[in-house]
Amino acid sequence: MNYKSYFLVILKKLWAAVTDLIPIILVVVFFQTVVIQQPFPQIGEVIFGILLVIVGLMLFIEGLEMGLFPIGESMAYALAKKGSLFWLMVFSFMLGFSTTIAEPALIAIAKEASVISSGAGLIDDNQKETYAMGLRLTVAFSVGLAIVIGVLRILKGWPLHYLIIGGYLLVMLMTVIAPKAIIGLAYDAGGVTTSTITVPLVTALGIGLATVIKGRSPLLDGFGLIAFASLLPMIFVMAYGLFWF
Amino acid sequence: MTDYFTDFALILFYTLRDVLPILVLIVSFQIFVLKQPIPHLKRVIIGGVYVVLGLALFLLGLEKALFPVGEIMASQLSDPSFIGSTGTELTNWKSYYWIYIFAALIGFSTTIAEPSLIAVAIKANEVSGGTVNPWGLRITVAIGVAFALALGTFRIVTGTPLYIYIMVGYIIVIIQTFFAPKKLIALAYDSGGVTTSTVTVPIVAALGLGLSSAVPGRNPAIDGFGLIAFASLFPIIAVLGYTQFMNMKKRIIKN
Numbered sequence: 001m002n003y004k005s006y007f008l009v010i011l012k013k014l015w016a017a018v019t020d021l022i023p024i025i026l027v028v029v030f031f032q033t034v035v036i037q038q039p040f041p042q043i044g045e046v047i048f049g050i051l052l053v054i055v056g057l058m059l060f061i062e063g064l065e066m067g068l069f070p071i072g073e074s075m076a077y078a079l080a081k082k083g084s085l086f087w088l089m090v091f092s093f094m095l096g097f098s099t100t101i102a103e104p105a106l107i108a109i110a111k112e113a114s115v116i117s118s119g120a121g122l123i124d125d126n127q128k129e130t131y132a133m134g135l136r137l138t139v140a141f142s143v144g145l146a147i148v149i150g151v152l153r154i155l156k157g158w159p160l161h162y163l164i165i166g167g168y169l170l171v172m173l174m175t176v177i178a179p180k181a182i183i184g185l186a187y188d189a190g191g192v193t194t195s196t197i198t199v200p201l202v203t204a205l206g207i208g209l210a211t212v213i214k215g216r217s218p219l220l221d222g223f224g225l226i227a228f229a230s231l232l233p234m235i236f237v238m239a240y241g242l243f244w245f
Numbered sequence: 246m247t248d249y250f251t252d253f254a255l256i257l258f259y260t261l262r263d264v265l266p267i268l269v270l271i272v273s274f275q276i277f278v279l280k281q282p283i284p285h286l287k288r289v290i291i292g293g294v295y296v297v298l299g300l301a302l303f304l305l306g307l308e309k310a311l312f313p314v315g316e317i318m319a320s321q322l323s324d325p326s327f328i329g330s331t332g333t334e335l336t337n338w339k340s341y342y343w344i345y346i347f348a349a350l351i352g353f354s355t356t357i358a359e360p361s362l363i364a365v366a367i368k369a370n371e372v373s374g375g376t377v378n379p380w381g382l383r384i385t386v387a388i389g390v391a392f393a394l395a396l397g398t399f400r401i402v403t404g405t406p407l408y409i410y411i412m413v414g415y416i417i418v419i420i421q422t423f424f425a426p427k428k429l430i431a432l433a434y435d436s437g438g439v440t441t442s443t444v445t446v447p448i449v450a451a452l453g454l455g456l457s458s459a460v461p462g463r464n465p466a467i468d469g470f471g472l473i474a475f476a477s478l479f480p481i482i483a484v485l486g487y488t489q490f491m492n493m494k495k496r497i498i499k500n
Contacts, residue, residue: 016360020444023354028314031347036321042313049310052302053444059299067292071271071283078279087278091270098266104300105446107263108307112450113470120466160431161422168415175408184407184470188450191441191477199361199439227434230477 010058017058021050060104069200076205080212085155089148095205096147096229099198100140109192110135113185122181122245135189135240142236143193146228147202153224154209154216160224167231174238182241189237190230199226253305260301268293307447315451322347323459338402344456345395351449352394352476356387361439369432369484376491377429382484389483390440390476394449397475401456404463407471414478421485426492433484437477449473 032040040046072095079088100106114132117123123131153163175183202225210221275283283289321327328340356362366379366386400410422430441449449472457469 019358020442023358024314024351024444024448027347027350027354028318030350031318031322031343035343036327038321041317046310046313049306049308049313052306053310054306056299056302056304056306057443059295060303061299063292063295063297063299065292066295067289068267068271068296070285071275071289074284075271075274075279079274082279087274091274091278094266094270094274098270101266102263102300104303104307105441105443107304108312108447109450112312112447112454116454116465116469120464122466160434164434165419165422168419172408172412172415175412181466184467184474187407187411187474188470188472191438191473192446193438221431223431223435225435226438227431230438 010062013058013062014054017054017061020057021054025050064200069204072201073204073208076201076208077212080209088151092147092151092205093144095144095201096198097140097144099201100143100193101136103193103198105192106136106139106189109185109188110139117181120181131244134244135185135237138236138240139189139193139233142232143198143229146232147205147225149232150206150225150228151209153228154206154221155213157216157221160227164227164231167228167235171231171234171238174235177242178238179241179245181245182238186234186237186241189233193229193233198229202226202229249305253301256304257297257301260297260304264293264297264300303443311444311447312451315448316455318347319344319452319455320459323456338399341398341402341460344398344402348394348398348449348452348472349391351445351452353387353391355442355445356390356440356480357383359440359442359445361442362386362436365432365436365439369429369488373426373429373488373491376495377488378491381491382487385483385487386436386440386480389479393475393479394472397453397472398456400471400475401453401463401468402460404460404468407474411474411478414482418478418481418485421482421489424489425485426488429484429488433481433488436484437481440480441473441476445476446473449476 028040032038075091076095079091082088110132113135114123114128117131118125118128149163152158153160174186178186203223206221206223206225210216272283275281322343323341327343362383363379366377366382369377369382370379396410400407425433450470453472454465454469457463457465463469
C-alpha cells in the first residue's frame with residue numbers, strides 16, 4: 001500500500017467517526033441557537049474533547065479491524081471446526097469477558113455510577129475505584145456466561161424465545177429483591193455492554209458456529225447471542241447491588 | 246496543559262490494563278490450543294497499538310466533551326429561568342417539554358445513523374424474503390428509540406419507578422413473540438442491543454443524571470439511570486411490531 005491510498009483510508013475512517021457524532025452535534029446546535037438562544041458554556045473545551053473522541057474512535061476501530069477482528073473471526077471458525085466442546089466453551093467465556101472489560105461505554109458508565117453512588121452516600125468515597133472495577137468485572141463475567149449459554153443454544157438448537165422469556169422472568173424476580181439504588185443501573189448495563197468491540201466479535205462467533213454445524217442456518221441460529229449478552233448483565237448487576245447496599 | 250498530559254498518561258496506563266485480557270486470550274489460544282503461529286503478526290501488533298491509543302484518546306475526550314454536553318443540556322433545559330417559573334412549575338412535569346423533545350431528537354437522529362442498525366436492517370430484509378423493507382425498519386426503530394427516550398425523561402421528571410415501565414415492556418415483548426414470524430425473532434431480540442452506540446451511551450446517561458439532579462425531589466442514584474434500558478427495549482418492540490404489521494399487510498393484499 002502506498003502512502004497516498006493510506007492517506008485516503010485514514011480520511012475515510014475519520015469521516016466514519018465524524019458521521020457517528022454529526023446527528024448529536026446537529027441536535028445540540030439547533031437547541032442552543034433556536035431554543036435556548038445562548039452561547040454554549042465551555043465551548044472551547046467541548047470542541048477539543050470532540051476532536052479527541054473522533055480521533056480516538058477512528059484509531060480504535062481501525063486497530064480492531066486491522067488486528068482483532070480477523071483473528072477473532074478465524075479463531076471462532078477454527079475452534080468450531082475443531083469440535084472440542086470444552087475449548088469452545090472456554091473460548092466463548094473468555095471472549096465475552098475480555099471484550100466487555102475493554103468496552104469504552106461500560107468504562108464510562110461504571111465510573112459515573114461510582115461517582116453518583118458515593119455522592120449519594122451509598123458507598124465510601126475511597127471505595128469508588130473498587131466499586132467501579134467490581135461493576136465492570138460483574139458485567140464482564142455475566143457477558144462471558146451469556147455467550148457460553150448462547151453458544152450452547154446454537155449447538156443444541158434450543159429455541160431462543162423460551163430462554164429469553166425465562167431470562168425476563170428472572171429479571172422481574174431480581175427486581176423485587178434488589179435494592180432500589182441499583183435497579184436503574186442494572187437495567188442500563190444490558191444496553192451498555194453490547195457496543196463497539198463485543199457486537200462484531202460475538203456475531204462472528206455465532207455466524208461461524210451456525211455455518212459449521214450441520215442443520216443450522218446462519219441467518220436463523222447465528223443471531224441471538226447479543227440478546228443473551230444484554231439480558232444476563234441485568235440479573236448479575238442486581239445481585240452485585242445486593243452485595244454492596 | 247500538563248494536566249492533560251498526566252490525565253492522558255494515567256488513562257493510557259489503565260487502557261493497557263483493560264486491553265490485556267483480549268491479548269492474553271488470543272495469544273494463548275493461538276499457541277496452546279490451536280498450536281499455530283499468529284497470522285500477520287506485524288499488522289496485529291500495529292492494530293493493538295491503535296486500539297490502546299484510540300481507546301485512551303476516546304476516554305479522555307469523553308470526559309471533556311460527551312459527559313459535559315449531556316449534563317449541560319440537561320441543566321440548561323431544566324433551569325428555572327429557562328422554564329420561566331417559580332417553584333410550583335418546577336415540580337410540574339409539563340414544564341419540561343423541551344427536555345422530552347431534545348431526548349426524542351437525540352434518540353431519532355443517532356439511531357437513524359447507527360451503522361449496526363443498518364446492518365441488521367439489511368439482514369432482516371434477507372431473512373424475511375423481502376417482506377421487511379430496510380428503510381421502513383430503520384425509521385420504525387428510530388421512532389421507537391425517540392419515543393423511548395422521551396418516555397424515559399418523562400419518567401425521571403415524574404419519579405415513577407423504572408421497573409413498572411420495563412415490566413410492561415417485557416410483557417409486550419413476550420406477547421409479540423407468540424405472534425411474530427419465528428424467523429425474525431432472534432434478529433429482533435438482537436436489535437435491542439445494537440442501537441445504543443459508544444457515543445450515544447455517555448451522552449444519554451449524562452442527560453439522565455443531569456436531569457435527575459436538576460429536578461427538585463429527584464435522586465440521581467435512584468432516578469438517574471434507566472434511559473439506556475428504555476432505548477434497548479423499544480427497538481425490540483418496534484422490530485417485532487413492524488414485522489407483524491408487514492405480514493398482516495401482505496395477507497390483506499393477498500385476499
